[in-house]
Amino acid sequence: MSAPLISVDELTMRFGGLTAVDHLSFDVSEGTIHGLIGPNGAGKTTTFNMISGFYRPTGGRITFAGEPISGLPMHEVARRGLVRTFQHSTLFNELSVIDNVLVGTHMLFPPRLVAAILGRDGASRRAARERAEEALSFFGLHHLADELAGELPHGHQRALGMAIATAARPRAVLLDEPFTGMNGEETRRMMELMRKLKASGVTILIVEHDMQAIMGLCDSITVMSFGRLLAEGTPAEIRRNPKVIEAYLGGTPHAA
Amino acid sequence: MLELLAQTALNATYAASYIALVAVGLVLIFGVMGVINFAHGELFMLGAYAVVALYADLQLNFMMAVMVGLAFVGCVGLLMERALFRPLRDNPLGGLVASIGFLLILQALVVMGFGVRMEHIPPVTQEVIAFSDRVRFPLSRLYVVVAAVVLLTALWLFLKRTRFGWALRASAQDPEAAALQGISINQTARIAMFIGAGLAGVAGALTAPLVSVNPLMGHSVIVTAFIVIIVGGIGSLEGAVVAAVAYAFVHTIVTTFYDGVIADIVGLSLMLLVLIVKPHGLFGTAERA
Amino acid sequence: MPRASAWTLGWLALAVALVLLPQALSFSQQEILVFLTINVLLVSSYRLLTLTGEWSLGHAVIMGVGAYASALVTKWTGLFVPLSMLVGALTAAAVAWVLSFPLFRMKGFYFLIGSFAAGEIIRLLWKRFQDPFGGAKGLKRIEPMPNLDLGFHHFDFFLPTNYYYFALVAVGICLWLMWRVERSPMGLAFHAVHWQDKLAQASGINVRGYRMLAFVLASGFAGLSGALLAHYIGTINPGSFGVEQMVFILTWAIVGGTSTFYGPILGVVVLTILNEIVLRGMGFEQARPLIYGFILILSVLFLPKGLESLVQGAMARWRVAAPRPAPVEREKQA
Ligand SMILES: Nc1ncnc2c1ncn2[C@@H]1O[C@H](COP(=O)(O)OP(=O)(O)O)[C@@H](O)[C@H]1O
Ligand SMILES: [Mg+2]
Numbered sequence: 001m002s003a004p005l006i007s008v009d010e011l012t013m014r015f016g017g018l019t020a021v022d023h024l025s026f027d028v029s030e031g032t033i034h035g036l037i038g039p040n041g042a043g044k045t046t047t048f049n050m051i052s053g054f055y056r057p058t059g060g061r062i063t064f065a066g067e068p069i070s071g072l073p074m075h076e077v078a079r080r081g082l083v084r085t086f087q088h089s090t091l092f093n094e095l096s097v098i099d100n101v102l103v104g105t106h107m108l109f110p111p112r113l114v115a116a117i118l119g120r121d122g123a124s125r126r127a128a129r130e131r132a133e134e135a136l137s138f139f140g141l142h143h144l145a146d147e148l149a150g151e152l153p154h155g156h157q158r159a160l161g162m163a164i165a166t167a168a169r170p171r172a173v174l175l176d177e178p179f180t181g182m183n184g185e186e187t188r189r190m191m192e193l194m195r196k197l198k199a200s201g202v203t204i205l206i207v208e209h210d211m212q213a214i215m216g217l218c219d220s221i222t223v224m225s226f227g228r229l230l231a232e233g234t235p236a237e238i239r240r241n242p243k244v245i246e247a248y249l250g251g252t253p254h255a256a
Numbered sequence: 257m258l259e260l261l262a263q264t265a266l267n268a269t270y271a272a273s274y275i276a277l278v279a280v281g282l283v284l285i286f287g288v289m290g291v292i293n294f295a296h297g298e299l300f301m302l303g304a305y306a307v308v309a310l311y312a313d314l315q316l317n318f319m320m321a322v323m324v325g326l327a328f329v330g331c332v333g334l335l336m337e338r339a340l341f342r343p344l345r346d347n348p349l350g351g352l353v354a355s356i357g358f359l360l361i362l363q364a365l366v367v368m369g370f371g372v373r374m375e376h377i378p379p380v381t382q383e384v385i386a387f388s389d390r391v392r393f394p395l396s397r398l399y400v401v402v403a404a405v406v407l408l409t410a411l412w413l414f415l416k417r418t419r420f421g422w423a424l425r426a427s428a429q430d431p432e433a434a435a436l437q438g439i440s441i442n443q444t445a446r447i448a449m450f451i452g453a454g455l456a457g458v459a460g461a462l463t464a465p466l467v468s469v470n471p472l473m474g475h476s477v478i479v480t481a482f483i484v485i486i487v488g489g490i491g492s493l494e495g496a497v498v499a500a501v502a503y504a505f506v507h508t509i510v511t512t513f514y515d516g517v518i519a520d521i522v523g524l525s526l527m528l529l530v531l532i533v534k535p536h537g538l539f540g541t542a543e544r545a
Numbered sequence: 546m547p548r549a550s551a552w553t554l555g556w557l558a559l560a561v562a563l564v565l566l567p568q569a570l571s572f573s574q575q576e577i578l579v580f581l582t583i584n585v586l587l588v589s590s591y592r593l594l595t596l597t598g599e600w601s602l603g604h605a606v607i608m609g610v611g612a613y614a615s616a617l618v619t620k621w622t623g624l625f626v627p628l629s630m631l632v633g634a635l636t637a638a639a640v641a642w643v644l645s646f647p648l649f650r651m652k653g654f655y656f657l658i659g660s661f662a663a664g665e666i667i668r669l670l671w672k673r674f675q676d677p678f679g680g681a682k683g684l685k686r687i688e689p690m691p692n693l694d695l696g697f698h699h700f701d702f703f704l705p706t707n708y709y710y711f712a713l714v715a716v717g718i719c720l721w722l723m724w725r726v727e728r729s730p731m732g733l734a735f736h737a738v739h740w741q742d743k744l745a746q747a748s749g750i751n752v753r754g755y756r757m758l759a760f761v762l763a764s765g766f767a768g769l770s771g772a773l774l775a776h777y778i779g780t781i782n783p784g785s786f787g788v789e790q791m792v793f794i795l796t797w798a799i800v801g802g803t804s805t806f807y808g809p810i811l812g813v814v815v816l817t818i819l820n821e822i823v824l825r826g827m828g829f830e831q832a833r834p835l836i837y838g839f840i841l842i843l844s845v846l847f848l849p850k851g852l853e854s855l856v857q858g859a860m861a862r863w864r865v866a867a868p869r870p871a872p873v874e875r876e877k878q879a
Contacts, residue, residue, distance in 0.1 A: 073751075074746045075747075075749050094736075103750070107748070113726070116725060116726065121730070124730075344846070357792070357841030357842040357845070359792075359838070360838030360841070361834075524662045528647055531650075
């Protein structure tokens with residue numbers, strides 16, 4: 001097997017006296033869909049925020065494509081090819097759908113002030129627009145390009161969030177609870193999009209509270225409980241693991 | 257040298273007293289309503305002009321003038337609450353901007369009523385407590401110190417011992433929870449605004465015979481108050497008092513050894529420094545939710 | 546008629562109107578027109594600053610930095626005034642750049658108060674240091690714009706009409722620059738930082754970097770407006786750039802609205818006309834701060850989206866009433 005794309009090593013986060021993530025280690029292989037699951041309060045979101053550069057870890061290391069990224073600010077992590085989405089439909093509601101995705105292409109086509117004023121950046125603007133339209137088509141949003149993002153239905157908003165995240169062709173995306181608040185049909189379509197994304201070569205790390213939702217989607221799964229690693233394996237292995245069953249049925253710290 | 261220090265300490269104590277009155281009022285308003293009252297310096301100015309009108313012009317008793325000043329400025333506070341801050345409750349930046357507009361109105365009204373010139377106010381008392389030849393404390397300054405101690409203690413007791421005080425403190429944390437206890441958000445806002453504005457007014461009234469009273473005097477007051485509430489941890493009443501004392505000493509000492517403008521620059525730099533390294537203030541605990 | 550040429554015609558008409566405008570005005574109105582032109586630049590630069598979502602209370606002082614710098618440079622070196630104005634603009638931008646390091650560690654309230662404090666420090670420095678800033682009395686007899694003979698016209702910039710033409714060109718160029726910036730991918734990044742800074746950052750945008758950039762650019766333009774003012778009125782002091790001036794900027798911006806490019810310009814034009822025609826005409830000139838205070842409060846309370854929202858509403862109705870290719874707001878790439 002090749003070296004992992006994302007490698008989390010002894011990652012720790014303390015909030016005052018509370019240790020939300022406790023010496024957690026796991027690897028994500030390139031080209032896979034990897035699930036990070038666990039009961040509410042297990043520390044998934046905290047882990048997610050550390051990997052994406054939103055929080056600075058108290059201890060431990062994160063490497064991406066062999067390069068250490070722990071403690072880097074979020075935009076630096078993104079520029080290295082690891083882009084996150086947000087738990088709720090966080091979008092630029094006041095901007096059009098196409099402009100939302102154009103923001104996502106920022107890394108591929110960084111704006112230059114003087115060229116922009118003199119109108120010498122036409123090629124770069126056209127390329128950004130093409131890429132944005134491509135990303136919209138990929139997620140089936142092309143016909144909505146000129147709508148305001150805030151006025152889209154919920155499912156489309158989630159898809160737009162993924163389009164923004166993938167517009168700059170990242171090597172990996174981090175998705176935080178992408179199925180929350182979706183109905184069956186929306187969930188099914190979202191899974192379809194994720195498989196399509198994986199087929200295009202993007203590695204996906206999904207953080208999810210609902211175990212069933214991602215069993216059929218993931219290649220491998222890491223289970224957390226009380227900030228620690230509980231189990232690792234394929235969906236089939238996880239489904240049978242007694243520790244996992246107990247964690248989900250028994251000592252849930254607090255309900256959703 | 258020792259005498260100079262003693263004199264500086266006395267001057268600082270006096271300055272700390274009225275600064276604390278102004279800053280505590282500002283913090284109370286921010287704590288309960290979540291809005292920075294940019295017109296707070298002009299409320300101070302109004303208090304001073306109450307003394308100009310009643311004591312200097314109409315020759316009323318000074319204490320009487322101060323009391324009326326307190327009540328009058330408190331009512332201006334109620335007006336601000338009703339007309340500006342209540343409609344803008346969900347828009348604290350709007351509240352701040354509106355208070356900037358109000359500041360201009362108050363200044364303009366005072367200019368119309370009294371003119372832009374500096375007011376002359378006859379001294380309340382010429383008596384001086386002389387500790388030695390060079391350490392002297394005018395009695396009129398002592399009045400300010402005593403009044404500040406009395407008023408702030410009274411406020412402290414009110415906040416800790418009464419139902420309204422409890423509601424005020426609770427609503428600084430969580431307005432809805434406080435409202436559940438039967439005291440409405442509007443009520444707590446009114447009380448906070450009356451007390452906050454009244455404290456600024458009484459500070460202005462008490463110091464009127466000791467400072468140069470003019471329509472633009474509020475500016476340096478609000479700058480000072482900002483420094484104090486930022487250093488004290490915005491939202492903390494105790495912090496504001498401690499910071500007022502600390503600031504008054506630093507400012508008085510720098511004024512004594514350099515000059516007043518340098519002292520202002522030092523104060524503002526101190527505040528920027530606090531904003532940079534510890535945005536919630538040196539004494540503050542947490543941001544308002 | 547093709548849309549492009551309709552626009553060209555509209556712009557031409559506006560240009561002609563702006564050139565002819567002084568002919569229709571009295572001498573004192575021409576002076577007001579100079580100030581208005583400078584203030585259009587000032588308030589537009591303020592909008593550029595607010596694009597990333599932070600509102601500063603130090604903008605009037607930054608304007609003053611440009612004024613002081615340009616005035617002092619001409620005094621010391623005798624530099625050609627238009628060039629010294631550029632130096633003033635660059636100085637204001639540089640000061641803003643230095644200030645942005647502490648200030649952009651703050652947000653919201655803290656940024657407001659912090660920018661206010663930083664501005665006050667600068668004003669106190671002007672006041673404190675007689676040499677070179679002239680203390681509380683400020684600078685007097687600032688080098689005026691030298692006369693210019695262009696063959697077809699002799700420009701004596703002591704006359705408001707001529708200075709107005711000069712300012713009009715300078716401000717026009719600046720507005721064009723700001724427009725280009727806003728309509729570029731960089732402008733989109735500014736908007737992104739404003740509306741959702743977290744998502745912008747997750748998209749690889751250096752949020753703090755862009756906030757600083759907007760602040761520095763806006764300050765450069767504000768500095769130029771200060772320099773334009775200084776070399777026209779010939780005397781400046783710390784009081785020229787105090788709270789009152791800041792309130793004017795805020796009022797123009799809020800009354801006009803800041804979500805469109807034209808909003809703040811609309812604000813300053815309408816309020817200036819109101820001020821000059823109504824107040825001065827009726828002899829209420831003294832009441833200017835009072836009226837501004839009321840207008841500021843009323844617009845925060847009752848017209849929070851500014852005059853521009855009225856224009857947008859009217860335009861939307863007009864489009865519904867006359868369904869034909871309406872002027873598309875967002876520039877479309879072919
Ligand atoms: N910013 C924070 N400050 C303090 N405690 C936090 C913070 N974020 C999360 N926690 C705590 O850390 C633990 C893990 O939370 P989280 O990572 O959100 O879990 P999950 O996403 O698995 O539900 C919880 O006990 C939570 O209360
Ligand atoms: Mg979570």
